[in-house]
Amino acid sequence: MKNLALIFAVLFVITSCKNESKINLEDTQVESKKAEFSIVIHGGAGYINRESMSPEKEAEYTQKLEEAIKVGYNILKNGGTSLDAVEKTINVLEDSPLFNSGRGAVFTHEGRNEHDASIMDGKTLNAGASSGTQTVKNPINLARVVMDNSPHVMLSGRGAETFAEEQGLEIVNPSYFSTESKLKSLERVKNSEKDKVSVFYDPEIKNSKFGTVGCAALDKHGNLAAGTSTGGMTNKRWGRIGDSPIIGAGTYANNNTCAVSSTGWGEYFIRGLVAYDISALMDYKGLSLNEAAKEVIQNKLPKIGDGKGNGGIIAIDKNGNMVMEFNTPGMFRATMNDAGELYIGMYND
Structure with a gap:
């Protein structure tokens, strides 16, 4: 014994x-594996495939994604904050008519362009958001000043525009946001309500519920931030608000876990609290960012709304690891790390 x-x-x-x-x-x-800094962006998820994308249009998207992410990369490389990198990167995407945000926002049923945006600081858990604005040139800038200069988290409509004016943000005529391509998309979606069959064949109609831009970043100080900006859903009515300005659904950042920006059919991202859910799985279950993102986007989200939970996220964890997870045919996306390595993707391959 x-x-x-x-x-x-x-x-x-x-x-x-x-x-x-x-x-x-x-x-x-x-x-x-810990990175000194890194940045990841998206320009919307949806029915994006090579068959419906001309080489010229693909080159346009590639150029703009590269331009945008390099703005944030240079801020981070020079010691700037993740918040500044997120805001300035999204500005580039907002100013491009290619994306459903800012200049290229889609039209509501009434023929208006209405914008939603949000931003969050992973260090303090402070956040700012705005919804339903029609005259603020860069909605992400409004979200930032709501966070920094007001006691509130979210402002909407005319009140948000008044605050933007008081804060000295650039105000434009609503016609600035009108683009011919998005107006045609509205007409096609309206016509599709009369002809249900066309919904299954027209990429523009299939994408009417998708499209957003976003950014997540880790800076040299170890702080995470995320932001999201959108024109919402084509043909939306009654002051509809999606997930983009909702903290925890469209945007979330926490230095203890990760920073996330969402893109997809907003109603289901709200119901699933997608951005926060990824962080919570990391925090409470000890999952890696990659594991948490896959669980939410590939398993949990599609079960919401009988398979209508479509879209994706970009995210970055406290070590600088990045993911770009989506359950749609494509998502405009790009990453850059502290070594200056650039990746740009569009399709689900």
Whole structure:
């Protein structure tokens, strides 16, 4: 019995040493993967495929995604904050008619362009958002000043525009946001209500519920931030608000876990609290960012609304690891890390 006890004791010590070595090794591996800074962006998820994309249009998207992410990358490289990188990167996308945000926002049923946006600071958990604005040139800037200069989290409509004017933000005539391509999309979606069959064949109609821009970043100070900006859903009515300005659904950032920006059919992202859910899975269940994003986007979200939970997210964790997870045929996206390596993608391949 004494010999048996001695054997068990030796085995226990050996096993303990192995476990300790394994833990230390894992800690080293995690530490070695930590990036000094990194940034990831999206320009909307949806029915994006090569068959419906001309080489010229693909080049336009590639150029604009690269231009946008390099703005944020340079801010981070020079020691700037993740909040500034997120805001200025989204500005580039908002100013482009290619995306459903700012200049290229889609039209409501009444023929207006209405914007929603949000931003969140992972260090303080402070956040700002706006919805239903029609005259603020860059809605993400309004979300930022709501966060920084007001006691509130979200402002809407005319009140939000008044605050924007008081804060000295650039105000434009609503006609600034009108683009011919988005107006044609509205007409096609309206016509599709009379001809249900066309919905299944027209990419513009299939994409009417999608389209948003967003950014998530980690800076040299170890702080995360995320922001999202959109024109919402083509043909939306009654002052509809999607997930983009909803903290926890369209945007979330927490230095302890990750920063997330969402894009997709907003009603289902709101119901699933998608951005926060990814952070919560990391926080409470110890999942990696990649594991949490896959669980939410590929498993949980599609089950909401009988398979209508379509879209994607971009996210970055506290170590600078980035994911771009989506369950649609495509998502405009790009990443840059502290080594200056650039990736740009559009399709689900």
